[in-house]
Amino acid sequence: MSKQFDVIVIGGGPGGYIAAIRAAQLGKNVACVDEWKNAKGGPAPGGTCTNVGCIPSKALLQSSEHFEQASHHFADHGITVKGLSMDPAKMVARKDTVVKQNNDGILYLFKKNKVSFFHGRASFVKAVDAGYEIKVAGAAEETLVGQQIIVATGSNARALPGAAFDETMVLSNEGALALTAVPKKMGLIGSGVIGLEMGSVWRRLGSEVTILEGLPDFLGAVDQQIAKEAHKAFVKQGLKIELGVKVGDIKVGKKGVSVAWTNAKGEAQTLDVDKLIVSIGRVPNTIGLNAEAVGLKLDERGAIVVDGDCKTNLPGVWAVGDVVRGPMLAHKAEEEGVAVAERIAGQHGHVNFNTIPWVIYTSPEIAWVGRTEQQLKSDGVAYKAGTFPFLANGRARALGDTTGMVKMLADATTDEILGVHIVGPMASELIAECVLAMEFRASSEDIARVCHAHPSLSESTKEAALAVDKRTLNF
Numbered sequence: 001m002s003k004q005f006d007v008i009v010i011g012g013g014p015g016g017y018i019a020a021i022r023a024a025q026l027g028k029n030v031a032c033v034d035e036w037k038n039a040k041g042g043p044a045p046g047g048t049c050t051n052v053g054c055i056p057s058k059a060l061l062q063s064s065e066h067f068e069q070a071s072h073h074f075a076d077h078g079i080t081v082k083g084l085s086m087d088p089a090k091m092v093a094r095k096d097t098v099v100k101q102n103n104d105g106i107l108y109l110f111k112k113n114k115v116s117f118f119h120g121r122a123s124f125v126k127a128v129d130a131g132y133e134i135k136v137a138g139a140a141e142e143t144l145v146g147q148q149i150i151v152a153t154g155s156n157a158r159a160l161p162g163a164a165f166d167e168t169m170v171l172s173n174e175g176a177l178a179l180t181a182v183p184k185k186m187g188l189i190g191s192g193v194i195g196l197e198m199g200s201v202w203r204r205l206g207s208e209v210t211i212l213e214g215l216p217d218f219l220g221a222v223d224q225q226i227a228k229e230a231h232k233a234f235v236k237q238g239l240k241i242e243l244g245v246k247v248g249d250i251k252v253g254k255k256g257v258s259v260a261w262t263n264a265k266g267e268a269q270t271l272d273v274d275k276l277i278v279s280i281g282r283v284p285n286t287i288g289l290n291a292e293a294v295g296l297k298l299d300e301r302g303a304i305v306v307d308g309d310c311k312t313n314l315p316g317v318w319a320v321g322d323v324v325r326g327p328m329l330a331h332k333a334e335e336e337g338v339a340v341a342e343r344i345a346g347q348h349g350h351v352n353f354n355t356i357p358w359v360i361y362t363s364p365e366i367a368w369v370g371r372t373e374q375q376l377k378s379d380g381v382a383y384k385a386g387t388f389p390f391l392a393n394g395r396a397r398a399l400g401d402t403t404g405m406v407k408m409l410a411d412a413t414t415d416e417i418l419g420v421h422i423v424g425p426m427a428s429e430l431i432a433e434c435v436l437a438m439e440f441r442a443s444s445e446d447i448a449r450v451c452h453a454h455p456s457l458s459e460s461t462k463e464a465a466l467a468v469d470k471r472t473l474n475f
């Protein structure tokens with residue numbers, strides 16, 4: 001006998017588990033199927049984000065930043081450290097504990113919201129009168145029938161042709177987060193979000209890190225004034241970043257990896273490293289979903305084709321997160337998951353794709369929302385720009401971290417905020433105010449007139465807003 005549900009969510013990452021909880025809150029009888037296993041073979045819901053992405057990378061970034069501070073910056077505060085050492089295996093074990101707390105948190109939330117959880121891989125069997133038949137294979141062997149299906153199967157790391165991930169020498173995000181010794185030389189291909197975050201972790205712990213990036217511009221999608229400031233800071237810290245490169249043959253040996261590459265001038269080079277991380281983007285994951293059994297339409301990249309409301313070509317089948325178009329970000333997936341659950345319940349869920357924040361958790365952090373200066377120029381929009389450096393912010397000076405700036409872009413006529421770009425301390429937290437302002441279609445004048453606590457980094461956002469009208473008070 002198959003078990004019948006109003007909604008079956010396939011995938012328990014941020015898109016899936018949040019969709020399941022929201023649908024259950026709205027009175028639906030919900031199942032969520034997720035196959036991720038922890039080291040003991042038990043369930044580990046939370047997807048890439050929780051297991052091998054956002055959460056573990058932030059744990060390692062925090063540990064390595066503590067080490068960097070103790071090694072290089074405590075002395076400025078009059079703190080002397082003798083015999084400082086680092087135990088990478090313990091750092092990774094702490095990271096694993098943080099991950100487990102998050103896995104367990106999701107299982108608790110399922111119980112609390114009466115979501116039925118199945119540990120295994122879900123695949124489509126066929127369309128039936130009551131919806132779709134879904135087979136679960138793995139720890140739980142079941143046949144489920146769901147009236148509505150939400151596919152939230154995420155993405156996988158994209159491999160470089162000729163250099164398959166072995167997670168020992170050639171690492172994806174998974175291997176990069178599990179190293180228990182510091183490689184002397186580390187190479188990374190791709191200076192995107194993962195390249196910069198993982199490169200930072202291992203450089204802080206003592207690796208000599210070289211990043212090979214195919215594009216001629218550093219962080220091409222980021223506001224270029226902000227990207228240049230970040231590039232300067234990373235190079236000063238000791239990251240070697242080569243832009244405009246062409247990667248050739250990769251030879252993997254027992255002791256190291258040799259990468260043949262050509263620099264921007266066309267000169268042949270070789271990079272010999274102990275470990276190589278390939279971080280050149282991710283591909284949508286529909287492996288084993290058996291999409292063809294029901295005629296679920298995929299595009300040429302393997303992404304599930306959806307409309308603006310996350311509806312697929314099949315009635316009652318929805319898809320959210322990394323497996324569909326749009327940025328591969330946990331919070332974008334969550335928003336889509338909530339909106340789909342609400343649409344299923346007859347409500348009017350909505351996702352504003354123009355106000356999705358981006359964050360790179362390096363030091364300095366980089367965060368932005370809305371359009372960059374280069375986008376506004378190419379869109380032919382008349383704008384005003386205001387910048388404020390953290391160098392002129394009292395809290396940043398007291399923290400001892402004055403790198404970077406806040407940059408605000410507002411419409412030249414209406415003053416509506418069109419984008420905010422931050423490089424500097426706690427940019428990840430500061431961006432929330434800017435997202436809120438844009439969501440409410442605030443003007444730069446609105447931010448300029450809001451009382452911000454003193455001393456706080458957030459005063460830099462207010463000052464950047466004042467700078468749009470050329471009336472900064474502290475610079």
Ligand code: NAI
Pocket residue numbers: 054160189190191192193194195197212213214215245247278279280281282327328329358359360361
């Ligand atoms: P990415 O898209 O951020 O960066 C990939 C980089 O590799 C680009 O700069 C690209 O030009 C370069 N590249 C591509 N092919 C290349 C080649 N053959 N040779 C040299 N360079 C090449 O992708 P990444 O860093 O792998 O991250 C994957 C996804 O995970 C992203 O969509 C990202 O949004 C997400 N993520 C988000 C985080 C966050 O929000 N803080 C943290 C980590 C990942």
